[in-house]
Structure formats: C-alpha cells, structure tokens
Amino acid sequence: MARRGGGFVGLLAVVWLGAGCGEPGGGPEPYAWRLPAGFPTPRVPADNPMTEAKVQLGRRLFYDVRLSRNGTQSCASCHEQARAFTDGRATPVGSTGQVHRRNSQGLANVAYATSLTWANPALTSLESQVLVPLFGKEPVELGFGDREQELVERLRSDAALASEFQRAFPDAAEPVSVATLMRALAAFQRTLISGSSAYDRFAYGNDAEAMTRQQKRGMELFFSERLECDHCHSGFNFQDATVHEATAEPILPFHNTGLYNEDGQGAYPAEDPGLIELTGRAEDMGRFRAPSLRNVAVTAPYMHDGGMATLSDVLEHYAAGGHARPRNGGEASPLQSGFVRGFTLTAQEKEDVLAFLEALTDTAFLTDPRFSDPFATPRRDDSL
C-alpha cells in the first residue's frame, strides 16, 4: 500500500509540473491508454477526444445516484464492477421499480462494440447510448425522461461538480449540460478495458503455462468446427461486432440462436422479438447482438432475457442446436443461424469448455481501482 501511495504522489507531482509549465496551446492532458498486448486502439469520436479530466469526471458521474431522478440509482446500480459491470439479475429493475425486459449487459471492452444494447443497429456510439438509461421512458431506468433541465440544474447546483465539468470541458460555452454529461460518461466507459485474463497471458503473453491443461482442452473445443462458438464470439474480444481505430467500415451482425420458436415458424415471444422490432424485416425475428465473452463467468444470468442461470445451461442450449428445438419435435427454427446446429459433448468435454470460459475472467479488471466507486468508503471486512 505504501508503494501505491508513493506512486500517487509521484503522479501528482507530474500533474503539478504540467500545470505549472502551462505549455501554451497544450490543451488538456490526453488520456493515456494502457492497452493490453494484442488490443487495438479503440475508436474515439472526433468530437469527444479522450482526456484524463473527462475520464475522471465520467467515473464520478457513473457512480452518482443523482443521475436518477429519485436519487436511488446510478449507472453502477445495474453495472457493478465486481460482476464485470452487470447486475446479477435476470433483468434489471429501474429507479422507479419497473422491471426491464432485457438483461443488463457487461461493459468490459464496450469501447470496441460496433453497436450498443442487445439489438439496435442505429445505436453506435457510447455518447448516444447514455441517453437511453437517462431519459428512456419505456422502460424507465434513471427516470429523467422529459426532465433534462431538472437534471442539468441539479448537477450545476453542486459547485465542486460544476468545476470538475469546467476542467473536463474547458472550451464548452456551458460546461454542465447533457452534451458534456454524455461525453464524460462515454469517455469513462471507453477506459473499461479487460485484457489480463489467464487466456491473455497465454495467447498474447505467450505464457504456455498461464492456462491449465483443462482450460487448454476447453479452448480447443471452443475454437472447433464442432462447437462453432468462435463464429460469433470471435477475435480478441470474443465478439464479432467489434470496431476499433483501424476498422474501415464496422460490421453489424445480429443472430438468431434458436432460443425460442413459439409458432414453429421461428417466432420469438411477442414481448421481445429482437432486431425485427427496429427494422421491420421478417428475417430479423429473434436476432440479437452476440455479447463479448470476456469475464463471462461472472456475468450470470445469460441471454438477452436473462433466461439462463448458468454457463452450463447455455452450453446445453447450443449443444441441443437451440433451446427451442426439442419442443418442436427436434426441428430447428427456420430462422436460426446456420452456426447453431447442435453438437455432442461428453461430460468431461463440457467441464473443459466451462474451464476455458473461466480463463476469460480478468480479476485485475474486476478490482481495478481506476474503475471503482470514487464515493466508496473503505470497505468493512465482512469476514470478521
């Protein structure tokens, strides 16, 4: 701890020096990515460059319950760091008690996601995504729908917070606004990068011993044509819908995994039919975005509706060639992805795959103080 404290002092000194020198035209201190090996630089919108001050402000706001109208919830209420920024519920409950229909998604490596939320090809920036929980009315999340001014005035009335906005947005005519709020929250979320799991040490750190023999067997199965997992959970982020700085044109893949087939024709429950809701295209029935599998072992329950409690359940769904298949006389949904066609796994092989998925858990990320609640008081030791 002493060592860490010393580091902070050192950092502070550098910051002070920077401020003292006051390089003309130097602008705010840019955010220093500390990207894991093998990770590309995230794409950052031109109108929201990453700065340290903005990231710090975003972190503070992310954990601030004043962002809900009744002061009961912050972003972190449904996105807990220890759960890779999910909430452990099948579906979340908003600040006014409304139960949502879709599972809280993790935020690890969300900077690389082509589109945000479960099935929205039009929602492609974290900045615009911020508006959904803040102002959405169906469902109500944080509850400021049609009350933007109330939110802005609330934040502005806190002088200390307003001056943080001022530091983060020195050129803004109005430092505290919805525009700056969404940019700061987006900037913080872009820093939530997870890339130091056992798998990363193995694959990118070239440490052949970083994964157990069982995890390596599971990895073989994960990447095999028999299981086909990596068709949708591909690349460094185990997610096909991935974008970064060097991506010329992002792809927007959505998949029907045969989870439901209500009418034998592939229909999903009317409550949540997936992508078709926004596109109106018949073939988009039941299509959702594949999530990243990083830290997946701590993000239960699973699927867009949180309908599966464990990763074992999820594996059984894919092994069956779609959860809905047995209930339709063994027939696959006509709309489901060709990659979901079923496979057989021995009990040992299943354990191996689960062990590999555990190797994607990045404990450093789950406890990284840079991503933690800045308002938290030192934690009581519950074991005493």
Place this chain on the structure above:
Amino acid sequence: MRSVRRCAVRSLPFVMLGALGCGDEARMEVAIPFEARVGSEPFACGRTYSGVGTTGTTYEPMDFRVYLHDVRLVTEGGEEVRLDLTEDGRWQVQGTALLDFADKAGQCTQGTQATNLRIVGTAPEGRYTGLRFKLGVPETLNHLDVSTAPAPLNDASLYWSWRSGYLFTRIEGRTPGLPGGHVMHLGSTDCAPPPEGQTSGTAGCTHGNRPEVALDSLDLETGKVVLDLGALFAGSNLDANADVPNTSVGCMSQQADPDCAEVFARLGLPHREQATAPGAQTFIRAE
C-alpha cells in the same frame, strides 16, 4: 508507371542496385475487373435467382466475399510474371486481395456496404495473355491475429481462428429448403496445434484448400474475370443439408461433410467424399 520512381525511393545502396537492376525495366499498371454472376445473371444482393443447383432452387444471396493471392500474369510464351498488388490500406495487402461482391442490400446484412470488384497492381511492361492466381490467404498470412492484422485481413467475419486462419470464401444464400442459409466457407482444415512453446497459430494444416485458378486467355485491355455461383453449385443440392452429425449447413470445408464433395470438385480440390479425382476448377472463368 516507370520503374525509375520505384528505385528512387530506396535507400542509397539500393538505389545503386535498383539502377542496375531495374533502371531500364519499364513497369505498367494493371487493373483487372472481377464480376460475380449466378449463371447468366449478374450477382447482386437483394435479388433472387432461380434454377440454382441440382434441385433448380431459388437462391437469395446473403454474402459473397473471396480472398485471392499469388497473382501472376502469363506471357504469350507461357511464362509467369508476378503481378505486384498495390497496397491500398483497404482491399490489398502483401500480395493478397479481398474481393467483396456483397453490399448491404437484401439479405446481405453481415458484411460491409463497400464492395471491391477489381485487383490493381504493377508488372513489367509486356504483352500478357493470361492470368493465374490462387483463392484464399497464403499460409504465411493465414494465422495472424485478426484484431491487429492490416486490412483486408482485419475482418473478424472472415476469420475462423488463429489455428485455422481465414475464410477464403464466404458465400452464403438462403433457399426454400434452407431458409436459415446455405454456407460455402472455404478455408484450411485439420490444422495441428501450435508448435511447442508457441501459444497461437498452427504447426501446419493437412488440407490447405487454396484452389489454383488458371485463366490462360484473358485480354488485359477488355477482359474480365467472372465468378459464377451457378457453376460453383452446379452439382450441389442447396435445398438440403447432408444428415451427418457435426457438419455445417452447406459446406465449411470439412472432410466429413458430404456437402463439400461437389463444390470442392468445382473448385478443383480433392475431398474425401468424391468418387473421382477432380479436374480443373470451373467456378471462375475469363470473358
């Protein structure tokens, strides 16, 4: 384009070498158009095609992307001369090009809006009467990390894994019999684990699956290269999937998948389920 410019950018010792080696060798730029068809019809996402495959089915495209490499021009005398593909930061890198015939129309929702219908490169000035290339990504580039590889090798939707490498073709379409889509993914298979002490890549693949395409009468001024899905699927039933456990709907290059036998024959590739050894490929022709 003159070779002088190419030499001039080299560092000093190489300028000397260059001056000796290529000072009097003029080069020309070559652009070769590629066209996709389904039988006699031009290929386009959003269209449907009838009379495809052994059941004469209706085929609605979902994707059509193909990598190629090892591009050579052929002289009248039959000599092969390398066509150096021009690196453009998007479609061509290190002698490998991605052809992309699929925009985002119709069922083609998985790839990019942008398309690429040609290859561009330079070769020594001369008279050429043919074109040869291989489909796929060369072994030296086939086991990169897709997330950091240069374009066009950075598309995760054209990538299986470090060990297996890239999808050399991603050709997909739906039919009345296979409404979820028939896939034709060509790529290297039966790839061994990485060598000792290495955690990614492969020690080698048993089936490289890189078809050689030899178009020995192509007019570089007026000609084009035609990829015909009608010809590729001429022996395939696109309305049904062979009932073999753990094989794909369509063909993902598995030796165990009977659906691959006919389409591999059209690509000039051997396959375990073929009755006779295949002849030359018939998928691609010059016009």
